[in-house]
Amino acid sequence: MVSEPIVAPGAEAKIEVTVHTAGRHGVLAKTVTVSSDDPVNPAFKLNISGTVEVAVGFDPERLSMGDVMTGDTIVQQVKLVGSKAKEVKVVEMVSSDPNLISGKMVKGAKEPTLEVTIKPGDVARRFGGLLTVKTNLESPKEVQLRVDGRATSDISVDQDRVHFFFDENGKSTRDVVVFVSTIKGTKFKVTGIEDPQNMVQAKIDKVGDRYQVTMTMAEGKQVANSTLWILTDQKGDAEKLEVIYSARVQVQRPPNANPMPASNLPQIQRPRTIPTAIKGEIPQHPKVEALQPHAEKK
Structure with a gap:
């Protein structure tokens, strides 16, 4: 979001960027392209990077099984990771489809580890579901592991x-x-x-x-x-x-067609004589440290 739709010579405008971190952890990098009617510099990129820290999450984040045989039983192990992973206690596990997905904690493991059992059944189909792990923490009270794949013949x-x-x-x-x-x-x-x-x-x-x-x-x-x-x-x-x-x-887009309507582009007014440089610098690589999950960073 741009604070001012028209930026006069020598003036400034603020660009507000919202980063949604729900369901993410680790290094996060995003790029925002800012377009305008400036004939000299019609577009520039704003790079945003940071690290999303989680209290409890999964490694891997989800189980994408790909193709598996109908009738097979697949067992996978998933680690609990995060700043509170070693102190968390699993209170309950709830499966969106108990016939498809079930889970239990691995006893005696050096790191908190979840054992997930997947039974896709005897019918060729795409499958998917959630395993919700409820914890003793105030936040997060629960974390969800997504499982998907396709049951097929040989x-x-x-x-x-x-x-x-x-x-x-x-x-x-x-x-x-x-x-x-x-x-x-x-x-x-x-x-x-x-x-x-x-x-x-x-x-x-x-x-x-x-x-x-x-x-x-x-x-x-x-x-x-x-x-x-x-x-x-x-x-x-x-x-x-x-x-x-x-x-x-398939409708072909005309060459060099601007995907954003011209009426929505920020307008930069230039003087009719000698152009005046826009003051201030737009940060190209801002660093966003320690983003919290399920929060918005502006």
Whole structure:
């Protein structure tokens, strides 16, 4: 936020920046781009850096499991970190989905450690949930660990939903690339694709132990949701891998288009004779030390 929309020659204006630190810890670096109608220096960057200190947090901050086998049970360890980590006592653990996520403290560990058990189930799906750890501290009274991933069969495609774009003339603006891989190291082969709409063409290449499928829209036609299948030489669920796709026109932005409306840009008034330098310095690398979580730094 700028204190004055118009900065006269020799005048000053304050730039107010708010940094939200909720859910973060450690080194934090952000960049703010300030735009104006100054023809000499239309934009400059304001760099903000600092360290967010937490009383209690997790390392890693979240558990992103990627692809895991349906029916498997995964056990991961997460450390409690922060200025009060060694003195904290866990009062209770609450799971958003007890059938998916559960946790317990590891006894005898040198550092406070949480053991998280994840059971994605027997159905191929994307999963996610929260494990809330309630503490004996006044602040924070609880901390949350986010868990996510995708339960899949041994052979799977990394994207089961893709988007195509084409220009006003119906020409595809970019290809869509997906990869088919195996979790267990099973030998397999991708043999082609099957598209009932006959709108998508594919090029198949073997890259290491997985297959790269490059897909192109053959016709510029808008599609809300349609289904194609990537075919393999396997039997059962891995024989046809489903991919849902959509297609729409991509509006091209004119070159050098300013994303901010001109009416919203700060206006810098310059004299009609010899320009006067703006007094004062704008700090390029301000240091923000010891930011507190869940607080705002201005």
